[in-house]
Amino acid sequence: MTVDLSARWHQLTAPLVPNAARREAEFQRLAAAYQASTRHYHTLHHIENLLHRLDAVHLQDRTVVELAVWFHDAVYNALKSDNEARSAAQALAFLQHSALEPARQQRVAFLIGRTADHNQPQPPDDADLLYFLDADLSILGAPADDYWAYARQVRQEYRLVPDLLYRPGRRRVLAKMLAAPVLFQTPGMRDELDAAARRNLAAEIAAWEQGGL
Known part of the structure; x- marks a missing residue:
């Protein structure tokens, strides 16, 4: 590669x-x-x-x-x-x-x-920016196995943060994304990824509520 x-x-x-x-x-x-x-x-x-x-x-x-x-x-x-x-x-x-x-x-x-901050309002007519941001978030709508690998990899990057602090912080981030009326700004990626992303986010939130990944 x-x-x-x-x-x-x-x-x-x-x-x-x-x-x-x-x-x-x-x-x-x-x-x-x-x-x-x-x-x-x-x-x-x-x-x-x-x-x-x-x-x-x-x-x-x-x-x-x-x-x-x-x-x-x-x-x-x-x-x-x-x-x-x-x-x-x-x-x-x-x-x-x-x-x-x-x-x-x-x-x-x-x-x-x-x-x-992917949750901040984005200029609606800036197509290049929107494609770029959607590509950066595309892992959220990946197949479940790939998403869980991503979630565990992110946890490894925060390995110096104890679960006691990581769990509520990660849950807040996930909940904010899940609550967003629009996750993906471009129609193509929204159609392809939105439903799977919301399933993945909800599943990870549930995992943290039950004790962790």
Whole structure:
């Protein structure tokens, strides 16, 4: 998978950063972050899944959206609240001397920032943003076995948090998503994933109410 992702990264960034060594150094930095021992769900597999999801839809600015995919979890510490801001800063640092226009660089940072809270109101006419956010949440509507694997992987990422604290916090997050009138913003992903996502969320809430995963 890393080999395929490497080729994909260079295909995306070569028109923006002619220096192959600089591109490769950034890829290695990202790969190391996503393969860190503290990562269990927010890994290169997550990046691959998002790219695969977005391959199936029409994007107005695919370059910007794919850059946001690559960098959106570049910094991930389950105990911190500034991951998105720091991930956006890493993206901007890489793009600062690239051929990508400043406005599009800021657009990458904006997309990353919106992943901090999927429940916040989203601009209804920003199709690229909505596709990006729906792809990021698509695991919620996965087949049950895949969803439970995801739930356990997230718990591993919070392994320093005792069950006494994790259980009510996780339950609140799940309940907030389940209560949202709209989970997926784009019609295609809503039709495909909404019903399964709500079943999965309700099942995990029930599991935590009965003692845990």
